[in-house]
């Protein structure tokens with residue numbers, strides 16, 4: 085079967101932050117832009133709080149650092165309460181996807197009558213009065229580029245998605261120096277998350293030529309730079325390349341979004357408590373191989389960009405991409421992360437229920453397919 089033809093028939097909307105600052109040391113440029121604001125609320129985490137000094141903010145600054153990775157609803161409520169007490173006119177997200185997703189919600193909700201429950205879904209947010217700056221410190225989610233926020237519901241353990249144009253940053257700052265301190269394992273996992281965003285959009289049933297362009301650029305950058313960034317965290321060029329790949333991945337998420345890979349990764353995050361990037365890395369080779377028969381040309385382009393062999397048999401794709409991930413130091417076996425065979429049916433049902441992503445997959449993913457992928461990954 086050949087790939088779907090190039091089609092611009094489907095109208096899409098692409099939003100991006102109005103201003104981008106990119107480059108080594110770019111964080112120092114945020115102060116000028118931020119000078120117009122008097123009360124700055126920074127959402128950060130312990131490893132990223134130290135970067136606030138590099139911005140050189142004037143005025144009153146409150147830093148919230150007590151945020152857990154992959155925050156749940158109560159964790160977001162705690163940040164909102166702190167923001168309400170402080171009354172900011174600028175919110176800065178200074179961290180990985182966990183931090184930036186929360187900064188988005190703070191910017192639209194701290195001064196609003198709406199609760200988080202009111203805004204779950206697409207386009208429910210009524211508006212925003214507070215400026216928003218996003219400064220990523222991992223290269224993975226691309227959250228700084230987009231309009232979506234993901235929060236764990238502690239009752240169902242599912243991720244809830246909030247999407248709104250009002251959550252788009254006014255400015256994003258991509259400074260590779262902020263990622264020097266990301267440990268090798270986190271660099272590898274978050275890097276494969278960025279790759280998965282590009283690949284899942286590129287091979288998506290809703291793929292669009294405009295987004296294919298960004299996705300291809302992102303995939304090539306990952307092929308060129310991820311191994312280098314893992315090997316040497318202070319390799320500025322590699323860190324910059326990965327930061328751009330992550331941003332391109334973020335662009336892919338808006339108009340096209342991910343598909344089967346992310347759907348299958350979510351239960352591994354919420355049930356097995358794997359970090360988002362690692363969960364996606366473990367699933368990545370299996371879904372790439374599963375989709376290969378219906379996206380032959382695009383899979384070949386991906387394999388080439390990642391420096392894999394040109395053998396397009398599904399088994400070869402799976403083996404090559406698994407070896408590629410392992411070479412980054414990632415532990416790819418679910419059983420080595422505590423999973424057992426009896427966990428898999430429940431996770432498969434949960435993944436299958438994430439229709440917003442499963443329905444984007446280019447090859448129909450039925451329940452037995454998902455179970456079989458989890459078994460292969462075990």
Ligand SMILES: NC(=O)c1ccc[n+]([C@@H]2O[C@H](COP(=O)([O-])OP(=O)(O)OC[C@H]3O[C@@H](n4cnc5c(N)ncnc54)[C@H](O)[C@@H]3O)[C@@H](O)[C@H]2O)c1
Pocket residue numbers: 129130131132153154155179180181182183185221222224225226227230232233234243262263264265266267270274277337359360361
């Ligand atoms: N909004 C979106 O479109 C989108 C897309 C993908 C994922 N996500 C969400 O993003 C979250 C994951 O984000 P992530 O993968 O960036 O991980 P993360 O933000 O949870 O960070 C991972 C770990 O790295 C640490 N860290 C961050 N920056 C560091 C630095 N410079 N030096 C040292 N340590 C650092 C953090 O403190 C944390 O412990 C998940 O909640 C996921 O659901 C959102």
Ligand SMILES: [Fe+2]
Pocket residue numbers: 225277281346360364
């Ligand atoms: Fe992701």
